[in-house]
Amino acid sequence: MSPRIAPAANVAFETRCDVLVIGAGACGLVAALRAADAGADVIVVERDHSPTGSTSMSSGFIPAAATRFQAALGIVDSAERFSADIQRKAGNEADPAIVAAVTREIGPTLEWLADSHGLDWLVLDDFLYPGHSVHRMHAVPEKTGAGLMARLLAAAEAAAIPIVTDAHVTTLFAEPDGTVAGLEIVRPDGGAERIGCGALVLACNGYGGNRDLVRQYIPVMADAPYYGHPGNKGDAVLWGEALGAATRHLGACQGHGSLAHPHGVLITWALMMEGGIQVNVDGARFSNEHQGYSEQATRVLEQPGGIAWDVYDGRLHELGLAFPDYRDADSAGAILSADTVAGLAALMKVPAEALENTLADVERFRRGAQPDPFGRDFSRQPGLKPPYHAVRVTGALFHTQGGLVVDGSARVRKNDGTPIANLFAGGGAACGVSGSRIEGYLSGNGLLTAVALGSIAGRAAADRVRGAS
Known part of the structure; x- marks a missing residue:
């Protein structure tokens, strides 16, 4: 059922609340917690039977600057430095x-989530993600998106925030000026309910699951595997456009160049950052693996069959085992191992001589005997030594980064620059901070805007309701 806008006049709502949130991912749950803490009566509506969304499929790593968790490790950072990196x-x-x-x-x-809602944070300081000048990735102890979701859901339950599941929002009811009065949800059995609100937060992600929109706005990823939630159909963008809202950077997205294939398991990019390489089916490198995992998706997809191999050694295999996704890939048999390069090549079914030559070249780059033609600096990591490991990967689309234009309070703006009074957006529903292209994505930008804009939107929505009343 296509999302639509309908007039609010004479609509009767069975239920009402101060702040209504569409989507129970990281953005929606943070917005709901923030609004509830500000004294608002909040309801979250979620399309799925059990909230998961793209947050659960992510690494769950959130970049943040100048936190006490960094300070405890002696990491000096600032919002200004983070902004410059972005x-x-x-x-x-x-x-x-x-x-x-x-x-x-x-x-x-x-820090508020830790102090008020019991979320524990670790700073990942054993490797540096591409594009970040300091260690600022924060994670819950599970180091997974599913772990992050579980903790946010537990916090919402403890705060007695209703999360209405199996609730597919099909219609927003709006005044002529765009002010949203409420919405209609449709249940799996076809039954419909209407919920009125003082403010609405769109936290239902972007349009990665809408192949027509991806083909229109991100043609380079039109045929790429999609590793995001299938319910991300672009409803927020379509509703916003129908209300006259501005959109920006709809060609922006997050890709990833290391999705185990055919297993569909994310392989941590830490392997590349700490000394691993990628080769194609001919056993040859084809890029600078340190430029970023998002743009690497397109480079991998350009290789024969859209396939590449991550190649690394025992030291990096041990590093990978610290990540649950990697352990899942290992348990599934995705990780190949051999004591020699020739043995690994045989398992990979790539030319042994070519792979041996590639690794010999990498060692020369590491020793400074010659520069890497792709511009990567190999001098900072140890050389690769037996035993060797490899995993077959492809490039994938994870989520879109363009969306509705919002202001500093996460309020949605119209094409003429004026705000829609009570409509807020965050995460994939809003235009993010990655610019217009896949290359602009800095590691963690997705959860950064989900959590930060969710927090801003929840607080501003509650303020809006208090001010209106």
Whole structure:
């Protein structure tokens, strides 16, 4: 059923609340917690029977600057430094006001989630993600998106926030000026209910699951495997456009160049950052693996069959085992192992001589005997030594990064620049901070804008309701 806008006049709502949130992923749950803490009566509606969404499928790692968790490890960081890293990766295309807002908000938000809602945070300081100048990735102890979701859901339950599941939002009811009065949900049995609200937060992600929109806005990823939630059909963008909202950077997205194939398990990019390489089916490298895992998706897809191999050694295999996804891939038999390069090549079914030559070249690059033609600096990591490991991967689309234009309070703006009074957006529903292209995605930008804009939106929505009343 296509999302639609209908007039609010004479609509009777069976239920009402101050702040209504569409989507129970990281963005929606943080928005709901923040609004509830501000004294608002909140309801979250979720399309699925059990909330999971793209958050559960992610690594669950959230970049944040100047947190007490960093300070405890002696890491010096600031929102300004984080902003500079974001803009450097985005080619200075990201909205400076939104970049400033999310980089200032995210640190205090993680500390608030710890202090008020019991979420524990670790800083991943054993490797540096591409594009970040300091260690600032934060994770819950499980180090998974599913773990993050479980803790946020537990916090919402403890805060007595109703989460209405199996609730597919099909219609928003709006006044002529765009003010949203409420919505209609349809149940699996076809029954419909209407919920009125003082403010609405769109936290239902982007349009990665809508192949027509992906083909229209991100043609380079039109045929890529999609490793995101299938319910991300672009409803927020379509509703916003129908209300006259502005959109921006709809060609932006997060890809990943290391999805185990055919297993469909994410292989941590830490393997590449700490010394691993990628080769194609001919046993040859084809890129600088340190530029970023998002743009690497397109480079992998350009290889014969859209396939590449991650090649690394026992040291990096041990590093990988610290990540649950990697352990899952290992248990599924995706990780190949051999004591010699020739033995590994035989398992990979790539030319042994070519793979041996590639690894010999890499060792020369590491020793400084010659520069890497792709521009990577190999001098900072040890050389690869037996035993050797490899995993067959492909490139994939994870989520979109363009969306509705919002201001510093996460309020949706119209094409003429004026705000829609009570409509807020965050996460994949809003235009993020990655610029206009897949290359602009800095590691963690997705959860950064989900959590930071969710926090901003929840607080601003509650303020809106209090001000209106």
